[in-house]
Amino acid sequence: MGKNILSVLLFALFLAPNLSFGSDEVTTENIDAKAQKNKEHKEYINHHLQDSYDFTIWHEYGIGFPLPIILIDEGFHIFSSSNFHHGETVAESNGKFYKVYHNKIYRTDAEGTITLDDHHHPTQVKPLDLSITKNVFTILIFSIFIFLLFRSFARSYGENQIPNKIGRFMEPLVIFVRDEIAIPNIGEKHYKKFMSYLLTVFFFIWFLNLAGMTPLGIGVTNNIAVTFTLAIITFLITLFTSRKAYWGHIFWMPGVPVPMKIVLAPIELLGVFIKPFALMIRLFANMTAGHVVMMSLIALLYIFPNWFAKGAFLSLTLFLSILELLVAFLQAYIFTMLTALYFGGAVAEHDDH
Amino acid sequence: MEKILNDFSVGLVFWQAILFVALLLLLRKYAWKPILTSVINREEAIKEGLESAEKAKEQMRQLKEDNKALLAEARMERDSIIKDAREAKDKMIAEAKEKAQEEGAKMIENAKSVIRSERTAAVNELKSQVAGLSIQIAEKVLKSEVSSDAKQQEIISSAMQNANLN
Numbered sequence: 001m002g003k004n005i006l007s008v009l010l011f012a013l014f015l016a017p018n019l020s021f022g023s024d025e026v027t028t029e030n031i032d033a034k035a036q037k038n039k040e041h042k043e044y045i046n047h048h049l050q051d052s053y054d055f056t057i058w059h060e061y062g063i064g065f066p067l068p069i070i071l072i073d074e075g076f077h078i079f080s081s082s083n084f085h086h087g088e089t090v091a092e093s094n095g096k097f098y099k100v101y102h103n104k105i106y107r108t109d110a111e112g113t114i115t116l117d118d119h120h121h122p123t124q125v126k127p128l129d130l131s132i133t134k135n136v137f138t139i140l141i142f143s144i145f146i147f148l149l150f151r152s153f154a155r156s157y158g159e160n161q162i163p164n165k166i167g168r169f170m171e172p173l174v175i176f177v178r179d180e181i182a183i184p185n186i187g188e189k190h191y192k193k194f195m196s197y198l199l200t201v202f203f204f205i206w207f208l209n210l211a212g213m214t215p216l217g218i219g220v221t222n223n224i225a226v227t228f229t230l231a232i233i234t235f236l237i238t239l240f241t242s243r244k245a246y247w248g249h250i251f252w253m254p255g256v257p258v259p260m261k262i263v264l265a266p267i268e269l270l271g272v273f274i275k276p277f278a279l280m281i282r283l284f285a286n287m288t289a290g291h292v293v294m295m296s297l298i299a300l301l302y303i304f305p306n307w308f309a310k311g312a313f314l315s316l317t318l319f320l321s322i323l324e325l326l327v328a329f330l331q332a333y334i335f336t337m338l339t340a341l342y343f344g345g346a347v348a349e350h351d352d353h
Numbered sequence: 354m355e356k357i358l359n360d361f362s363v364g365l366v367f368w369q370a371i372l373f374v375a376l377l378l379l380l381r382k383y384a385w386k387p388i389l390t391s392v393i394n395r396e397e398a399i400k401e402g403l404e405s406a407e408k409a410k411e412q413m414r415q416l417k418e419d420n421k422a423l424l425a426e427a428r429m430e431r432d433s434i435i436k437d438a439r440e441a442k443d444k445m446i447a448e449a450k451e452k453a454q455e456e457g458a459k460m461i462e463n464a465k466s467v468i469r470s471e472r473t474a475a476v477n478e479l480k481s482q483v484a485g486l487s488i489q490i491a492e493k494v495l496k497s498e499v500s501s502d503a504k505q506q507e508i509i510s511s512a513m514q515n516a517n518l519n
Contacts, residue, residue: 051362051365070364102359104359128363128364129362129363129364130363130364130367130368131364132368133362133364133365135365135369136364136365136368136369136372139368139369139372139373140368140372143372143373143375143376146376146380147376147379147380147383147384150380150383150384150385150388151380151383151384153384153388154383154384154385154387154388154391155387157387157388157391161391161394161395161398163388163391167388171388171392174385174388174389174392175392178389178392195385195389196377196380196381196385196386197377199380199385200373200376200377200380200381200385204373204376223362223365224357224361225361225362225363225365225366225369226365226369228361228366229365229366229369229370229373230373232366232370233370233373233374
């Protein structure tokens with residue numbers, strides 16, 4: 001109960017700077033203003049979900065710090081993102097000029113001209129962008145955090161074999177991954193070599209999902225590139241650990257008539273790629289949808305002038321944020337579980353079924 | 354879809370792949386291996402503990418059973434000893450009774466024969482005493498009868514009268 005009150009207070013605190021918005025009266029004169037505001041909210045949400053070149057927690061107030069930009073464009077170009085002044089100016093590095101347009105860096109001239117083609121795409125060259133963006137920075141910070149957390153947990157096992165407080169909380173989860181995810185899906189014989197990956201992926205996704213739930217706007221699991229990388233790693237591990245039986249099942253399905261084998265082969269082969277693709281889309285879509293819904297509800301608080309409506313939306317937001325806490329765990333679980341399932345298929349032996 | 358593709362950043366994939374693989378390798382070495390080893394060790398220790406407890410319980414049960422058997426045996430032995438003792442007692446009592454009866458009979462017989470001989474002796478003595486007494490009385494009577502001359506005359510005369518001198 002005390003914690004719920006705390007969350008309400010935290011939300012109130014988070015919303016406090018903009019509460020003046022809510023008292024606006026809706027009149028015919030400011031319908032245009034209202035449409036403008038809706039557009040602003042939409043942009044705000046999009047912006048919140050996007051990666052950015054500097055680590056801003058509160059971009060209206062400029063709370064944050066710049067991050068390094070690394071470009072490969074006939075040599076390395078490394079400079080601070082503050083040179084862009086939040087995308088408003090052209091940054092110069094080693095005689096080349098760069099400008100941010102729609103959250104991407106393009107090479108331009110000193111004036112920063114961006115010419116668009118028929119599809120509204122800039123015609124300027126996009127250099128290979130290896131910048132330490134907000135998402136990269138968040139992943140780095142959380143990787144260090146996860147590493148330190150679990151190392152201290154691992155070290156705390158003493159003679160009496162009882163871990164420290166973090167360990168006592170995390171150990172059941174580690175055992176859960178082993179007993180409920182790895183062993184049932186991979187099997188007693190092969191599960192051990194996949195444990196490190198399964199545990200890392202589980203805690204990585206879970207912690208980053210939780211990080212995305214904070215109002216800091218550091219959600220990285222709602223970025224398709226992040227889920228793509230995780231899915232690709234799962235895909236590669238599946239390929240490199242697969243046995244003969246796995247490919248046998250794909251190209252020459254045992255136990256079905258020959259015409260069926262021929263029909264099934266392309267379907268199964270497609271399945272090899274669809275599986276990691278589904279992993280990627282599922283995590284991305286779930287986290288993005290969660291954030292959009294949450295932020296839309298918060299935006300509704302500003303749009304509705306009625307205080308009762310505000311109260312209702314606040315409780316709905318609170319309820320949904322608790323639901324999102326569950327989803328954060330659930331998506332980590334599902335990703336890990338499906339990964340284990342694919343590994344299980346890859347290492348399955350002929351007489352396993 | 355276009356927006357998603359536009360958001361897709363090769364740089365992010367590059368850095369995340371590096372960071373994730375580094376995290377995976379570091380965690381494998383410094384966290385997962387020690388944690389899983391400790392967990393497995395502890396699970397085995399618990400399993401062993403449970404097994405040994407089970408074994409101890411089994412031993413206890415065996416011991417109890419042995420004790421029970423021993424107790425039953427002891428009880429049986431006690432019963433048989435008591436039975437033997439009772440039999441011996443009965444036999445002894447019976448024997449003693451028989452002996453006592455025999456002895457008693459013998460004693461009674463002895464007593465009887467003693468009484469018989471005593472009585473014979475007593476009767477004999479009585480007989481001799483009575484004879485002595487009779488003689489003494491007769492003597493005294495004779496003495497007193499024949500003390501006076503008249504009496505002597507009378508006796509003589511009576512005796513003379515009876516004696517018909519034919």
